[in-house]
Amino acid sequence: MALVGTAGTTDLGAIDPLADLAERARHLDAWFHVDAAVAGAFAVSERLGDRLRGLGDADSVTVDFHKLWWQPFNASALLVRDDTSFDLLRVASSYLDRGDELDGMINLVGRSLDTSRRFDAAKVVASLRVIGRIRFAAMIEHLVDLAEYAYRALEDHPVFAPLAAPEGVSVVFDAPGYDPDVLRVVQQSLLERGEMVLGRTTLRGRSALKFTFMNPLTTYHDVDQLISGVATEVTRGPTKS
Ligand SMILES: Cc1ncc(COP(=O)(O)O)c(C=O)c1O
Structure with missing residues (x-):
């Protein structure tokens, strides 16, 4: 079972009481997911970060960098507390996951962009580095x-x-x-x-x-x-x- 909270609803931008939901999820032994597509960017601001209290207790969080992080469409992230959670999505393919590395051989698949996917993380990292957290926070505030x-x-x-x-x-x-x-x-x-x-x-x-x-x-x-x-x-x- 999963309990889902929203940090920034589409219409009102309302933020659920995440700390209370986290507590409830713990009590129910449920997965706690937060949709922080809209307000996730508040995390960079000391002044606004408190509105997301409890977010750190989530098992998974979605963030849309193409919203309040001003990134070109589309740049989203699914953050998980424990990266073994991604094992649920992992599908082995014999032509990519050949196990060459285990034999000390080179497998170019592990040294290049993920097949034909775009390197979306580059634009996020580059612009955050250029703007810096303090200026970024001031823009959102x-x-x-x-x-x-x-x-x-x-x-x-x-x-x-x-x-x-x-x-x-x-x-x-x-x-x-x-x-x-x-x-x-x-x-x-x-x-x-x-x-x-x-x-x-x-x-x-x-x-x-x-x-x-x-x-x-x-x-x-x-x-x-x-x-x-x-x-x-x-x-x-x-x-x-
Ligand atoms: C609360 C919330 N979650 C998720 C989304 C999904 O956004 P997108 O499809 O742009 O990633 C939206 C879009 O407005 C939203 O308001």
Whole structure:
């Protein structure tokens, strides 16, 4: 049996109480897996790392480097506590695993890239080395700060209501006084005009829009402009009947 937690859900970026889940998994003697595709990058930040408390107790973790690690698509990793876990996936093939090394002979298969797979780890290692942990952490922390700033601005806004406090880089919100279909039209027209890429989703039965902050060059002023741009569009639409 496996118990699976999520560090950064797709819509809200919510992080499960990983330490509690780890404890529960231990109690049940279950495999503990964490999907940290979205928020795994928080681990590099001293300030945000605490949100992942319990992650270190996972038996396996998935991380997407093409999300908040800014790597070219696609670069993902499955990390396991004990590398013998990979034995479950291992299939011996007589033409590759010839056992030559055991006889002191050379087998080029063990000295080259894995057959025709790309060397995706190279881009991750190179960019992490160039940027460095401290700058990398500052970039992620800035995105989290932008999401919190947007949340507060939406809370105070006469048109919008955020649906949950952000734990990561996404903020989901709706426009309570307006026909829910307005949000669909607004999202599409802003996209078609090339002005904004907004997410659109349904949360607890409510149609909603979503800001996901991914670009560390985004400023607080940009956030203000994004919100007022969406407000201008929404207030052109019909109110709830
Ligand atoms: C929580 C979560 N896990 C896993 C994935 C899978 O991502 P990908 O197919 O890009 O690796 C996503 C994608 O958004 C996600 O939000």
